[in-house]
Amino acid sequence: MSDLIKFKIDGKDCMAEAGKYIVDAAADNGIYIPTLCNMKGVQPKGACRICSVRINGRLMTSCTTPVTDGMEIESDSAEIQDLRKSIIELLFVSGNHFCPACEKSGSCELQALAYRYQMMVPRFPYEFPLKRVDASSPRIIKDQNRCIFCKRCIKTIKDEKGRSYFVFRNRGHKLEVVLDETMGKTMDEATAKLAMENCPVGSILVKERGFEIPIGKRKFDKEPIGSDIKL
């Protein structure tokens, strides 16, 4: 058993195993810090910045920062909650997210966060960018309109040699997550399904197959995201 350390989140005394990432340590103590790009058991890469907290006056991502003894973390302040909401809104305006027409509705983490943060209308103007849909693989559809660049597929979907099916292309505002053309052609069913499941939004869809669970009965239709940690 590893050593337990003490720390505080928003003034509340907490305990966790040393070296745990803040986001997991908080969950262990019943405190929900929202995440989007993070995945349990996968090396984090603070991409979405939604889990930002303040430590010693500095903003840090709680999915990448290990908790240390005596650490004082600020997570539930008006400033940080608004920052998180801004980021959700920013993701909405910079892609084309039309929830009613999306197969992932109800299981989508971005949509669920928007509900949890009570987003009505984004404060930023919609950009309606022109994006493509790549259906060249016989197994999956990669819809760039819905991609939020979380890197989950890049980090988790690999072949037996450890080569990535998905990668980034270009940079900055022109960034895309693309599927390797050759590997996309030979992708097996299980890999395709895993890619779809690991995608927090509806950007990766398995072809010729709808979602098994009907709308209204999907994960976040029943209770808000993060409810397993804190309502």
Place this chain on the structure above:
Amino acid sequence: MENTIKQIVEKYNSNRMRLMDILIDIQESEGYISRDAITTMAAMLDMSQADVEQTISFYHFFSTKPRGKYTVYLNNSPVAYMFGREAIKEAFEKSAGIPFGQVTDDGLIGLFDTACIGMNDQEPAAIINNVVFTRLTPYRVREIVKMMKEGKPMEELRKESFGDGKNNLPSLRSMVSSNIRRKGMILSDDYKYGTVIKEKLPTMSPENVIAEMKHSSIRGRGGAGFPTGLKWEFCRRAKGEKHYVICNADEGEPGTFKDRVILTEKPELVFEGMALAGYAIGGDEGVLYIRYEYRYMKNYLEEVLEKMRNEGLLGENISGIEGFNFDIRIQFGAGAYVCGEESALLESLEGKRGEPRDKPPFPVEKGYLGNPTIINNVETFATAVRIVQNGGEWFTQFGTDDSTGTKILSISGDCMFPGVYEVNWGFNVEDMLDMVGAYDVQAVQVGGPSGTLIGPDEFHRTLGYSDLSTGGSMMIFGKQRNLLKDVVVNFMEFFIDESCGSCSTCRNMTQVMNNKLKKILAGKGVAKDLKDLKEWSKVLNPSRCGLGQTAANPIVSSLKNFRHLYEELLQKDKDFDEGFDLESSVQASCNYVGRVPVFNHH
């Protein structure tokens, strides 16, 4: 061609960590990186093709399409525009017969824009096939394009008018000028390189070196200002198989060019500084990571390294100190400003996209190849030599209490004598403007686009870590300049182009803010827009790296110090304007169906 690719990959032992070198060599030998080259490379490196492509597509100077036998990269910094870039661009387009962003049908000439190439004191400037052409005029451009059409070799294109100082050396033969206007401890000629390694280090332990560095209070010269001695100490104490010394010569902040001058005139000082840092932290390998824009220095710098090896200043048991082994290799970047951020630099050095890493862990603990690493600026290493030579105490007599020593400034824009000036920290802006002969100054951009834009009422402020902190970029704008249109938009677009895209904040917010700025410039702004700009800029704060965190600075600082320029453009009679232009939005559709729209103007 397949053989060429194979040879190149094998030259780097089929090591994917050397992907940058592999790609640079292929780009230079083939003119582009073809589909076939990617297939061959991916198989040899055990990578997916898309994985190879993701590195290619990150860097500005890599291309999967031919970019012409002669490839012109014309600098687009604001200062380039101030010195006639538009006319140069026109001359290139007219004589080559193509617009920028294209290659001629016969594949002879390609014209491309590029971000600041570190020549702001001799604009307009362009890089053609790795040769830097400075002080371009339309006449000269016509001459150059004519020679290209005649298929002349690069040796003929570059006329025999070379720059000053060591730019004249046979291994450089560069048209670039060093323009050194003021010398201090680094640029002065009173130090014979190698003295510290030969005479000082044998009498000092690594701990002594770190103690002198700490005593000097020197802080990093790249701009962030971390105490150098502390960084070295952390690294020395960190456990790892190997310890690395990296010199950051990425110098991408628009308006900065002092590292180019230091590396031209005093490269030995920099390399000596790296070696003594290696001695201090217990590392035997150094890398100079240098931006591709300075590719023209490759042979020269390699020659200097070879000379220093021959003189026993690099190699094994240096200066007779048992176990003091140190050597340096040069790694070129390929056009990405963000690689100046130390952890992005490390990613690039490992052959990957230059995306900054999450911190902690910091590079001093887990850096290059996962080992303890120090990354310091060119100027910091050069300064370290003088500190160890004369002692930390001596160093503190220069500058101020919290900013000791000298700083080399890169000064450009509207002034009589642009160039490089080495001054003591604590210099104030007013004196600086008088020093360079700048009159009728409207504004000074201190520290490049990520820094601050200040006006005359702040010219009393001083250069230093506690007031105007700067990596050395100083751009001066005269009264005749349109700050918002010519400077702020240019800088915002620079950040949009250079964002790695990893963080949601920097990838999107730069664009959202620039759109709003353009709305204001188009006369559609209202008072609330200024409030929005200020509020929205805060969303960039949680970005992973300095680029993202400061990417709104061009707007934020101009809004703070030149608010009247924004207010003049606002509509006074409106509280709200969606900024939507119906007429232009329906234009395309009207053209298709042949209708003339009737607008109901309120």
